[in-house]
Structures are given as C-alpha cells and as structure tokens.
Amino acid sequence: VGAFLSPPPHPHTAAAGPPCFPHLLAPPGSGPARLPRRRSRTVLHRRREKAAAARAEQRGPRKGMAGAGRRVAVAAVQFACTDTVADNVAAAERLIREAHKKGANIVLIQELFEGHYFCQAQRMDFFGRAKPYKENPTIMRMQKLAKELDVVIPVSFFEEAGNAHYNSVAIIDADGTDLGLYRKSHIPDGPGYQEKFYFNPGDTGFKAFKTKYATIGVGICWDQWFPETARAMVLQGAEILFYPTAIGSEPQDMNLDSREHWKRVMQGHAGANLVPLVASNRIGKETVETEHGNSTIKFYGNSFIAGPTGEIVKLANDxxxxxxVAEFDLDEIKSTRHGWGIFRDRRPDLYKVLLTLDGKTSSSS
Structure with missing residues (x-):
C-alpha cells in the first residue's frame, strides 16, 4: 500500500515554473521538458523495484520489522456488541488475533466495545460500568495479549477518576507496556448520543504516542469531526491517526444516514496532514431503555483505512x-509530506482566531 505515493522532488530555485516540480521546467519554445536520459541505471532500478515488489507481495505485511523500510501494517476491526462484557472482550481478542495473523502491527478496536452504547439514555445505573484506569481488567487482559502477539492495541473504556468520568483510551505497546491515556476532548450531546451526561471533557490534551512500530495519535469518535484534533496530533509527530468510533442512525429519524459525510471528513484529515488514518466503528442494532421508552440506533460500521492522500484503501460494509489490514511505508510518506511543504508553509502567527469561540480577537491583536 505504501508504494502508491512517490515523493515530489525537492523545491527548485528557478524563478519561473512550478517551484516544487523542477522536471516540469523548460525554456520557452523548447517543447516538453525532459529529464536527462540515463537508460541503463533507470532500467536496472525498475527491475529491482519490480523484484522487490514481487517479494513483498509474496511475503505479505511484515511482522515486527518497523526498522526495515519503516513498513507498518495497521488494522481496523468491527463487530456487533452484546451487553455482556465478557462476550465483547472475547470477540475483540479473537479479532485482534485474526488481524495479527494477517500481519497487523497495530490493531484498533471500536469505541466503548465492552458493552452496548449506553449513552442513548440518561441513567444513573450506567455509571456503574466505569472503572479506574489502573484497575481495569480489560486493559490488563489487552496488555497480556499485546505482549503475546507483539502488537500495539489502543483500548477504549469508560473511566472513573475520583468524582470525574471520562471516555478514554489506553495505549498498549507491543511489549504490553501501558504508554498512557487519552481522554476524549469533544463531548457530544444530542438525541441518542447524550455523552455529556456521563463524560467530563478530557483534560489530557491531544497526544502523540511513540510505540514500537510508529508514533500514533488517537482521537475518539466526536473528536474525528474536528480538523484541529488531527492537526494537533500530527504536529506533535503522529505518523498514523486512529479513531475508535460508535456512530450510526439518529433515533429521532432512522432514515438519517451520516456515513458518507463521516468518511469524507476523516479522509480530509488524512489528506490535509498526509498521514494514514484508521477508523473502527461498531455494527448491529442496539436498543437501550430510557426514561421515555426505548431508544434504538443501527450502527453502520463502514470501518476504513485511508492512505495519506485521503483515498480509502480498505473499507468494511455496514x-x-x-x-x-493495510500496510504503509512511513519513510516514503514522510518524504512526500516534506516535499509538499504543508507544514513548512504553515502560518501559526495568523491562526489566533482558532483560539476563540466566536471568531473574534482583541482589538490589540
């Protein structure tokens, strides 16, 4: 998968013509520009490329070889949740093992996968599902699994922290080490998605976690709709973005369907930041008893993996x-990102308006 991008040439100093593509420059009237002919080396190089590609295809995604060409295989899994923790954790483990067999180095599970998406209702008894970060048996089980399989696993869970509650993800490295916590920053509140009743806004800020295979950024569901989330993580060094998700129909109108919009938004994040992106969503119909009757959401799956220009390279159904599983060459992508100059040409001095809620700045700004 990583071979689909070729890094643009380095910026050129010529005064005329496209500065980032010197091979397009030619004197007026001279016809199409041509590169110097170096037939023997070019032919040899192409033969070597074809042979290497053939070997890679036969071998499949590399396991545990982050240092060899920086090729990393990522996975998104999706499944229907029951409301029994043991069943869902077992399903997640089974699918992680399947992803590992397919060569995955980093495996993403969907948001709050331990049970039904309880935020359809405002019920005090659902707070009993929250567990302290360091005492969560699911996280401990995933640590053992990560170490056994030599894979990285971001683990979504409902966190209790004293009197606060968070929608959180623990990042488990390939040796089972817990690298730290991210708490969901953007908390939605609407019919069927009443998360503000349960979750405090996250206080960790956006992070980049250095794992065995890649530096990754993780946002959670509603975070994925905000471009600032993705940009903040990539600015800190994230090479791949991951978004565990729980999204589907709208209870007030089962015919409303946001799946295409949902995908396009994240494809934009991948393309704007020139990084691969992985989104994992649940499937199935879930009904939760509320104070006003039952609420039902049909989760539309469509988990996907996008390449660094925003194209979807792997897509699940609903x-x-x-x-x-998809594999990317992170060194090649880094070269492409530098060649485009997207981060070189940023103007942070002009972005103060992004720090306001109303789009206004002080008169002295």
Whole structure:
C-alpha cells in the first residue's frame, strides 16, 4: 500500500515554473521538458523495484520489522456488541488475533466495545460500568495479549477518576507496556448520543504516542469531526491517526444516514496532514431503555483505512464483522509530506482566531 505515493522532488530555485516540480521546467519554445536520459541505471532500478515488489507481495505485511523500510501494517476491526462484557472482550481478542495473523502491527478496536452504547439514555445505573484506569481488567487482559502477539492495541473504556468520568483510551505497546491515556476532548450531546451526561471533557490534551512500530495519535469518535484534533496530533509527530468510533442512525429519524459525510471528513484529515488514518466503528442494532421508552440506533460500521492522500484503501460494509489490514511505508510518506511543504508553509502567527469561540480577537491583536 505504501508504494502508491512517490515523493515530489525537492523545491527548485528557478524563478519561473512550478517551484516544487523542477522536471516540469523548460525554456520557452523548447517543447516538453525532459529529464536527462540515463537508460541503463533507470532500467536496472525498475527491475529491482519490480523484484522487490514481487517479494513483498509474496511475503505479505511484515511482522515486527518497523526498522526495515519503516513498513507498518495497521488494522481496523468491527463487530456487533452484546451487553455482556465478557462476550465483547472475547470477540475483540479473537479479532485482534485474526488481524495479527494477517500481519497487523497495530490493531484498533471500536469505541466503548465492552458493552452496548449506553449513552442513548440518561441513567444513573450506567455509571456503574466505569472503572479506574489502573484497575481495569480489560486493559490488563489487552496488555497480556499485546505482549503475546507483539502488537500495539489502543483500548477504549469508560473511566472513573475520583468524582470525574471520562471516555478514554489506553495505549498498549507491543511489549504490553501501558504508554498512557487519552481522554476524549469533544463531548457530544444530542438525541441518542447524550455523552455529556456521563463524560467530563478530557483534560489530557491531544497526544502523540511513540510505540514500537510508529508514533500514533488517537482521537475518539466526536473528536474525528474536528480538523484541529488531527492537526494537533500530527504536529506533535503522529505518523498514523486512529479513531475508535460508535456512530450510526439518529433515533429521532432512522432514515438519517451520516456515513458518507463521516468518511469524507476523516479522509480530509488524512489528506490535509498526509498521514494514514484508521477508523473502527461498531455494527448491529442496539436498543437501550430510557426514561421515555426505548431508544434504538443501527450502527453502520463502514470501518476504513485511508492512505495519506485521503483515498480509502480498505473499507468494511455496514453489517458484517470484519478485519481490515493495510500496510504503509512511513519513510516514503514522510518524504512526500516534506516535499509538499504543508507544514513548512504553515502560518501559526495568523491562526489566533482558532483560539476563540466566536471568531473574534482583541482589538490589540
């Protein structure tokens, strides 16, 4: 998968013509520009590329070889949740093992996968599902699994922290080490998605976690709709973005369908930051008893993996349990990102308006 991008040439100093593409420059009237002919080396190089590609295809995604060409295989899994923790954790483990067999180095599970998406209702008894970060048995189980399989696993869970509660993800490295915590920053509140009743706004800020295979950034569901989330993580060094998700129909109108919008927004984050992106969503219909009757959401799956220009390279459907795996060459992507100059040409001095809620700045700004 990583071979689909070729890094643009380095910026050129010529006064005329496209500065980032010197091979397009030519004197007026001279016809199409041509590169110097170096037939023997070019042919040899192409033969070597074809041979290497053939070997890579036969071998499949590399396991545990982050230092060899910086090729990393990522996976998104999706499944239907029951409301029994043991069943869901077992399903997650089974799919992580399947992803590992397919060569995945980093495996993403969907948001709050331990049970039904309880935020359809405002019920005090659901706070009993929260567990302290360091005492969560699911996290401990995933640490053992990560170490056994030599894979990285971001683990979504409902966190209790004293009198506060968070929608959180623990990042488990390939040796089972807990690298730290991210708490969901943007908390939605609407029919069927009443998260403000349960979750405090996250206080960790956006992070980049250095794992065995790559430096990754993780946002959670509603975070994925905000471009600032993705940019903040990539600015801190994230090479791949991950978004565990729980999204589907709107209870007030089952015909409303945001899936295409949802995908396009994240494809934009991948393309704007020139990084791969992985989104994992649940499937199935879930009904939760509320204070006003029952609320039902049909989760639309469509988990996907996008490449660094925003194109979807792997896509699940809306009803089946699936494991998606794609491989990327992170060194090649880094070279492309530098060649485009997207981060070189940023103007942070002009972005003060982004720090306001109303789009206004002080008169002295």
């Amino acid at each position: 009803k089946d349990e699936e494991v998606l």
